[in-house]
Amino acid sequence: MRILVVNPNTTASMTALIGECARASVGPGVVVDAIDPGAGPVSLESHYDEAIAVPHLLGALEREGAAYDGFVIACFGDPGLHAAREILAGPVVGIAEAAMRTVAYLCRRFSVVTTLPRVVAHTWSIARDYGVADLVGGIHACEIPVVDLETDPAAYATILAACRRALAEDRSEAIVLGCAGMADLCARLSKELDVPVVDGVAAATAEVEKLVRLGLSTSRHNEYAAPPAKQIRGRW
Amino acid sequence: MRILVVNPNTTASMTALIGECARASVGPGVVVDAIDPGAGPVSLESHYDEAIAVPHLLGALEREGAAYDGFVIACFGDPGLHAAREILAGPVVGIAEAAMRTVAYLCRRFSVVTTLPRVVAHTWSIARDYGVADLVGGIHACEIPVVDLETDPAAYATILAACRRALAEDRSEAIVLGCAGMADLCARLSKELDVPVVDGVAAATAEVEKLVRLGLSTSRHNEYAAPPAKQIRGRW
Amino acid sequence: MRILVVNPNTTASMTALIGECARASVGPGVVVDAIDPGAGPVSLESHYDEAIAVPHLLGALEREGAAYDGFVIACFGDPGLHAAREILAGPVVGIAEAAMRTVAYLCRRFSVVTTLPRVVAHTWSIARDYGVADLVGGIHACEIPVVDLETDPAAYATILAACRRALAEDRSEAIVLGCAGMADLCARLSKELDVPVVDGVAAATAEVEKLVRLGLSTSRHNEYAAPPAKQIRGRW
Amino acid sequence: MRILVVNPNTTASMTALIGECARASVGPGVVVDAIDPGAGPVSLESHYDEAIAVPHLLGALEREGAAYDGFVIACFGDPGLHAAREILAGPVVGIAEAAMRTVAYLCRRFSVVTTLPRVVAHTWSIARDYGVADLVGGIHACEIPVVDLETDPAAYATILAACRRALAEDRSEAIVLGCAGMADLCARLSKELDVPVVDGVAAATAEVEKLVRLGLSTSRHNEYAAPPAKQIRGRW
Amino acid sequence: MRILVVNPNTTASMTALIGECARASVGPGVVVDAIDPGAGPVSLESHYDEAIAVPHLLGALEREGAAYDGFVIACFGDPGLHAAREILAGPVVGIAEAAMRTVAYLCRRFSVVTTLPRVVAHTWSIARDYGVADLVGGIHACEIPVVDLETDPAAYATILAACRRALAEDRSEAIVLGCAGMADLCARLSKELDVPVVDGVAAATAEVEKLVRLGLSTSRHNEYAAPPAKQIRGRW
Amino acid sequence: MRILVVNPNTTASMTALIGECARASVGPGVVVDAIDPGAGPVSLESHYDEAIAVPHLLGALEREGAAYDGFVIACFGDPGLHAAREILAGPVVGIAEAAMRTVAYLCRRFSVVTTLPRVVAHTWSIARDYGVADLVGGIHACEIPVVDLETDPAAYATILAACRRALAEDRSEAIVLGCAGMADLCARLSKELDVPVVDGVAAATAEVEKLVRLGLSTSRHNEYAAPPAKQIRGRW
Structure with a gap:
């Protein structure tokens, strides 16, 4: 294959x-x-x-x-x-539909952590289109542009903090990473946060x-x- | 302006x-x-x-x-x-958002008459996105490709028949024309059908x-x- | 006309x-x-x-x-x-349906600023009926009775503050004014807030x-x- | 009391x-x-x-x-x-909210039988407002004006036929009577139809x-x- | 009977x-x-x-x-x-469906106060199923296990505080008690809170x-x- | 594994x-x-x-x-x-959630073919819960009890006919089989119907x-x- x-x-x-x-x-x-x-x-x-x-x-x-x-x-x-x-x-x-449908097998309430505030409303729209909006506790921007994900030395810490805030504020049970550029952080975040973290890639x-x-x-x-x-x- | x-x-x-x-x-x-x-x-x-x-x-x-x-x-x-x-x-x-929001001032139930069956499911999706899905009685394809709207001599009659069928089957109160290429038919259809017909253009x-x-x-x-x-x- | x-x-x-x-x-x-x-x-x-x-x-x-x-x-x-x-x-x-459908051409998330807390739940109900509830970030009462809008010297400042709070809390992109008595404030608010402000009148x-x-x-x-x-x- | x-x-x-x-x-x-x-x-x-x-x-x-x-x-x-x-x-x-919420204890899908076609779309709107729209199989007009319910000798037979058609077409499990003027027919209809018939009064x-x-x-x-x-x- | x-x-x-x-x-x-x-x-x-x-x-x-x-x-x-x-x-x-449908006759926005955080997401799901989700301002866990409701001397005070917080945060107008073990507290809570408190039993x-x-x-x-x-x- | x-x-x-x-x-x-x-x-x-x-x-x-x-x-x-x-x-x-979420990657409108009429309303409820109700064109009972699926010599033909009827009536694009006992028919049905047929097992x-x-x-x-x-x- x-x-x-x-x-x-x-x-x-x-x-x-x-x-x-x-x-x-x-x-x-x-x-x-x-x-x-x-x-x-x-x-x-x-x-x-x-x-x-x-x-x-x-x-x-x-x-x-x-x-x-x-x-x-x-x-x-x-x-x-x-x-x-x-x-x-x-x-x-x-990757968005796959991440959102996959996390639905794992919890009843999840948060999305994404890059910029400008995509938050659109991500809600996608979640409605994919039928998972009732499961979304919140969508959080970590304020890092896509191309800086690889180069910003503080990127991981910023994303981790955004995940922690999302889990607490939304009382959610899992995280979906809202950018392909975060794919490599998935396992590490999941381990530190002790919740499922789903990467769409x-x-x-x-x-x-x-x-x-x-x-x-x-x-x-x-x-x-x-x-x-x-x-x-x-x-x- | x-x-x-x-x-x-x-x-x-x-x-x-x-x-x-x-x-x-x-x-x-x-x-x-x-x-x-x-x-x-x-x-x-x-x-x-x-x-x-x-x-x-x-x-x-x-x-x-x-x-x-x-x-x-x-x-x-x-x-x-x-x-x-x-x-x-x-x-x-x-023109789709304008037609669908405009007809909402005129009735509580409307039908969309569009070109090909392949766009019906997508038009439902658009209607949901624009918040009017509860007002849609049905979406009907008249089976005329866009470019034939101008040249097919039977186009008007076919569209008229589709509108009549839509009004009867859906018990709807108005029509939205689902293609820019139908814009010129609007007044004539409205007169013959005796219901509001909204053209998005x-x-x-x-x-x-x-x-x-x-x-x-x-x-x-x-x-x-x-x-x-x-x-x-x-x-x- | x-x-x-x-x-x-x-x-x-x-x-x-x-x-x-x-x-x-x-x-x-x-x-x-x-x-x-x-x-x-x-x-x-x-x-x-x-x-x-x-x-x-x-x-x-x-x-x-x-x-x-x-x-x-x-x-x-x-x-x-x-x-x-x-x-x-x-x-x-x-004016409510017109304001809510008009703002939908301008943004993906708006806030309503209205008069008294007692109308907030009903305004949510109207927003659902008009198909725009998914676009509403929040509905905020500025606690000014309708007849005081003209006479209360602090009315403009209070409404402006409510708009600012709404934009920040709801992360919304535009404002709908929820009372005909606010119609004359629209242009001034829009200028100060730097977002579209829609008056229903x-x-x-x-x-x-x-x-x-x-x-x-x-x-x-x-x-x-x-x-x-x-x-x-x-x-x- | x-x-x-x-x-x-x-x-x-x-x-x-x-x-x-x-x-x-x-x-x-x-x-x-x-x-x-x-x-x-x-x-x-x-x-x-x-x-x-x-x-x-x-x-x-x-x-x-x-x-x-x-x-x-x-x-x-x-x-x-x-x-x-x-x-x-x-x-x-x-009586509409009471009938619609009461029937929800008795079945998972019901039909409404009402008077005139002009109230059908509005009854759907009421059903959505009361949170039961997902349970409604259909809303059927029996084409009898309210004041004729008492005097039209064929009224009972017409309503009975509308109920039978509703149950069959909607594959529904119970009937809600959509007019106070039908209140006295409830028991008789329920017996003949062998399904719960709910009168709002x-x-x-x-x-x-x-x-x-x-x-x-x-x-x-x-x-x-x-x-x-x-x-x-x-x-x- | x-x-x-x-x-x-x-x-x-x-x-x-x-x-x-x-x-x-x-x-x-x-x-x-x-x-x-x-x-x-x-x-x-x-x-x-x-x-x-x-x-x-x-x-x-x-x-x-x-x-x-x-x-x-x-x-x-x-x-x-x-x-x-x-x-x-x-x-x-x-008792959940009865409480949620009953409170809908009394207000336009209510809060649920329940026992443990683990049931909150499920209670939202129930509320959607019963068609009242649009009326729910929030669902609040008071963090008391069911069997402690009878024995914990602070239970009443904790529940009262959770109700007060719910009414304030959600700007809601009534309370639904989310556990049969709270049934006996209903009248006393209603009196102190001065809002309808609905017990499902x-x-x-x-x-x-x-x-x-x-x-x-x-x-x-x-x-x-x-x-x-x-x-x-x-x-x- | x-x-x-x-x-x-x-x-x-x-x-x-x-x-x-x-x-x-x-x-x-x-x-x-x-x-x-x-x-x-x-x-x-x-x-x-x-x-x-x-x-x-x-x-x-x-x-x-x-x-x-x-x-x-x-x-x-x-x-x-x-x-x-x-x-x-x-x-x-x-298997229901897996079938319904999987088919959502393949089409915009599908039909479910299940066993008995008594499960139809419940299957709609499941579809809503899994967020795919907007994609469901219809749910069709083939009137075969579960245990007869293996022994009834006409079972395959009956199910095939139900699928054909579903595709035509619902204008849908794929089929979900609504019973584990139909799992072995999936490939054969898909070939004859020329649409994706998804078996939940x-x-x-x-x-x-x-x-x-x-x-x-x-x-x-x-x-x-x-x-x-x-x-x-x-x-x-």
């Missing part, structure tokens, strides 16, 4: 980190490749960033898709998820492995049927 | 039709220009089509935006709406005029603040 | 203030008249006040309605809204202008059909 | 019927009086009818209230319910008895506190 | 207290017996405790049921409620009396039909 | 079938054992059946749990799920493998903390 994980931003070190975490989450015999589209924003922190990144993401999936059995979109807003399902034969899983990659093994993929009827063939002017 | 209406697809005749309907919906002294991005799919009927079209739409808005007081995105899925709000000073309104353009006159525009805090400045690799 | 704005309470100075704000919100060629029913409570701050005021409100609309194209009910609880739609040919808009009047220009009015089927003719004993 | 049941319409024969059904639903030692306000519409079938009837209803409650321990508002739209709670010391129960009267015996009444804090004292111009 | 109240735990002193409160809530001529199953946990404070207790509860109902007209399950999680409805001819009411017993008097019982169709006859291996 | 799948009913042939399907859904190196509790009903088709079965199910889990890394409860009502999480170190997954077993591999298990805080130690009278 071969799984392709796409980081929709163009920060190579983050793609590497994501690949490492994704590979650590699969069973024997599963090959995981992590790529980024080569073009687009260095991080995705706005609707604008997502909109600009998605065609490059879809282009990468179109080019590489035939060689893989399943796909992960490794950015917490799940950009391009619905479109990717329309054009790929294998199942496609976003691991959750989504393992979910794709599960779906492929079960022989399940995207329905070809209605919503996710292949896009009608049509002319696209000025195709780059 | 100057309003820019952008048709995110690249079918020039539809852009012209949209412009005409938009201009018919504003008061004296309001200039309405209708454009399309020049590049992208000839119609938007899938998540993929939307994803490909949106950067071109945003590019057009970035280029032209400074000359306008407010903006309409004239495609019923409201593609790029959140992103457009982040980058423009004036208010931005989508008119509703959104008049809504933008209303917002601009009231001095209201997008909040600059959190969700719709300007995107953080950052490097975009391979910018076309 | 002629729009009638009815203040359901009987405080003449508030009717004048409402009329001024309403007139400032329409385009050229639109005549706006503001009246109150001449009988009923001097302010509406309870379900009882509303119930007593509504027949007088409806009576005024029945007497004056034929001369107008559209109607605004200028009290934040939207009293008599459904009944008014049954008896008038033109569209009828309440302006929003509703401009919405009626929009509906009339689009040729839209209340559906005559089911919910809002004319009331069945019947005997009313002891009609005053 | 003394309970006052108010029929908000002015059809004396219906008031008598309601009184009979209400008296049959209480235990030993409970006195039930049924009145109507003497002024107002002969039946309530629109928002307008309700609005006109409510001040008379409240007036009757103000005049008679001191002599009673609890109160029933006997019209399925629960008109004036919130206002009545503000002005009365004893608990106030509406009985349910509400017995609920008031229950609340009074338990020493419970309306909270005096916030929402239902006594209305602020104020001038009411032109009080009739 | 004969009502059986079953305390699903095996603490005899609590059964006695529950019986006393239940008997105080019915009218003349109603006999109330309170029992416990004789086997099972001494208190129910976890899903595990409930699961272990329920078959004993059902066994007691099967043995004693024929002699009674209606039934109360006197534990705030309403354990075994659905199953009991399947096997008993008379109506069955749980009283509410449920009076509700059963109401249902029986109205001739209403569980629907025998679909959800609550008698369980299909079948072999049960190893029946104890 | 060792996974224990418990069939809560006592039909040995069904336990064997479940074990086979569960084993087919895991990767190399994962041992799956399937057992039933040895005591309890031969099938679970009512709340009563579930209540009687659960203590035996929990007993089996207590006896065998220490030897396993994760657990599946293989009955579509997910009986005992919350209680099992309190007493086991490893993660516990129910496979989905839950693969989900447990995923959770264990990711090092995730039930949170020990609040809701699912170990039950407080206490006396259980008459323990069998």
Whole structure:
């Protein structure tokens, strides 16, 4: 089985980190490749960033898709998820939906710890869309931009503090990490906090492995049927 | 006051039709220009089509935006709406949100008549997002692709029949037209059906005029603040 | 086009203030008249006040309605809204629904600042009914009775403080003013707070202008059909 | 214990019927009086009818209230319910809320059978407000105006047929009768249909008895506190 | 009329207290017996405790049921409620559903005060299931285990303080007591707090009396039909 | 890794079938054992059946749990799920929650095909609890009792017909099989229907493998903390 994980931003070190975490989450015999589209924003922190990144993401999936059995979109807003399902034969899983549905097997109330305040309202909207809003105790921004997650020496301590505050204020029972760039902190945070901490990169990659093994993929009827063939002017 | 209406697809005749309907919906002294991005799919009927079209739409808005007081995105899925709000000073309104919120002033139960079955489930999702799902009696596909709306001689009759079926089956009290390409049929349908028929192009353009006159525009805090400045690799 | 704005309470100075704000919100060629029913409570701050005021409100609309194209009910609880739609040919808009649906074009999370604590739970109920509850960050009472809004010299400062507290506590992005008597404070508050502040009187009047220009009015089927003719004993 | 049941319409024969059904639903030692306000519409079938009837209803409650321990508002739209709670010391129960909450102890899915199609959408709105919408399989109009319930010789057969259709189409397990004028049909319908049939007049009267015996009444804090004292111009 | 109240735990002193409160809530001529199953946990404070207790509860109902007209399950999680409805001819009411639906007649916003933090998230889930979640201002644990309610000399003061905190923090208008073991504190708390305080034991017993008097019982169709006859291996 | 799948009913042939399907859904190196509790009903088709079965199910889990890394409860009502999480170190997954959350990665609208009409309303309730109700197009009973699934020669054809009807009536895009006893039909149905068909036994077993591999298990805080130690009278 071969799984392709796409980081929709163009920060190579983050793609590497994501690949490492994704590979650590699969069973024997599963090959995981992590790529980024080569073009687009260095991080995705706005609707604008997502909109600009998605065609490059879809282009990468179109080019590489035939060689893989399943796909992960490794950015917490799940950009391009619905479109990717329309054009790929294998199942496609976003890291936000995977994290939020996975934590629902583990507790009745969880908190999300994410990067910037500007994404909080949108994350509530995603949680409603994925049917888990009743389980969300709160969504907390740790005020660290995505690209600083790797370089800011205080990042881990800041995120840990945000998790502790979230658990106390929300009286919640588990944490979801709201950014692919936090994937490598998961085990350490879980150990220190003594609650389940769910990273979407691991959750989504393992979910794709599960779906492929079960022989399940995207329905070809209605919503996710292949896009009608049509002319696209000025195709780059 | 100057309003820019952008048709995110690249079918020039539809852009012209949209412009005409938009201009018919504003008061004296309001200039309405209708454009399309020049590049992208000839119609938007899938998540993929939307994803490909949106950067071109945003590019057009970035280029032209400074000359306008407010903006309409004239495609019923409201593609790029959140992103457009982040980058423009004036208010931005989508035709689906405008149609659905406008009809809510007129009845307690309405039906949506749209193009293809593949967009029905997504339209329910939009209706939930806009807070009107409890008012929706049903969403009906008339099985006409977007580009055939102008050329199929049976289009009007087919849409009329779909509206009649919707009103009867859903026991609803008004119709929302689920495609910008139906904008010109609105008055005629309303007369024949004897119920309010709401076209999103008119509703959104008049809504933008209303917002601009009231001095209201997008909040600059959190969700719709300007995107953080950052490097975009391979910018076309 | 002629729009009638009815203040359901009987405080003449508030009717004048409402009329001024309403007139400032329409385009050229639109005549706006503001009246109150001449009988009923001097302010509406309870379900009882509303119930007593509504027949007088409806009576005024029945007497004056034929001369107008559209109607605004200028009290934040939207009293008599459904009944008014049954008896008038033109569209009828309440200031609470107009404010709450208008702010939804501008942000993803707003706060309501209203008069007395006793209306807070009911305002939540209205927000659910209008489909915007997911966007409401909080509803805050500034503890000023309606009739004191005009006379209390500290009113503006108190409301400003309540808005600031609301924005901070709720992490919201815009304000809805929860009383017609605050209509004249809107621009000043917006400037000081640097977020959109939506006043329902302006929003509703401009919405009626929009509906009339689009040729839209209340559906005559089911919910809002004319009331069945019947005997009313002891009609005053 | 003394309970006052108010029929908000002015059809004396219906008031008598309601009184009979209400008296049959209480235990030993409970006195039930049924009145109507003497002024107002002969039946309530629109928002307008309700609005006109409510001040008379409240007036009757103000005049008679001191002599009673609890109160029933006997019209399925629960008109004036919130206002009545503000002005009365004893608990106030509406027949729609009582019927819908009572049937929730008996089944997981029920249908409402009501009078005219025009009230169907509003009844859905009430059901959502009372928190039972998930239990409602459907709301069915039997197309009989309220005042014809007593005189139309086919009324019982028509209602029975509507109940049978509702049970079959909705796969529901019980019936709620959506009009006070159907109160006397309850037992007979239940026997023929072999499912629980809940009449709101009985349910509400017995609920008031229950609340009074338990020493419970309306909270005096916030929402239902006594209305602020104020001038009411032109009080009739 | 004969009502059986079953305390699903095996603490005899609590059964006695529950019986006393239940008997105080019915009218003349109603006999109330309170029992416990004789086997099972001494208190129910976890899903595990409930699961272990329920078959004993059902066994007691099967043995004693024929002699009674209606039934109360006197534990705030309403354990075994659905199953009991399947096997008993008379109506069955749980104390949580009765308390939550009863308080909805008295206010628009209430708080629940319960025993341990571990049941808070589950109580939210129950409130959603019963359709009252929009009315819940908050759910507060007073940190007293069930069996200590009778013996801890500070219990009353601790619960009173939790109620005061709940009313202030949630700006709520009434209290629901979230444990059968608090039933005897209801009147005293209500007097000191000056808001309605609803105890589920009283509410449920009076509700059963109401249902029986109205001739209403569980629907025998679909959800609550008698369980299909079948072999049960190893029946104890 | 060792996974224990418990069939809560006592039909040995069904336990064997479940074990086979569960084993087919895991990767190399994962041992799956399937057992039933040895005591309890031969099938679970009512709340009563579930209540009687659960203590035996929990007993089996207590006896065998220490030897396993994760657990599946293989009955579509997910009986005992919350209680099992309190007493086991490893993660516990129910087949209904696993099927419903898994299908959400594959489509936007699915139908459930289950056994008897009596479980339909309860399955809607479960779907709401798991946050997927908006995705459910319909829930269809094929009118086959659980124990007849293996012996009725027409079972497959009946279920196939129910699936076809569900897809057509609900315009849905995938099927969830609503009974563990249908697990072996999954691949064949999917092939004939040409849509994803999700069996909960496979989905839950693969989900447990995923959770264990990711090092995730039930949170020990609040809701699912170990039950407080206490006396259980008459323990069998």
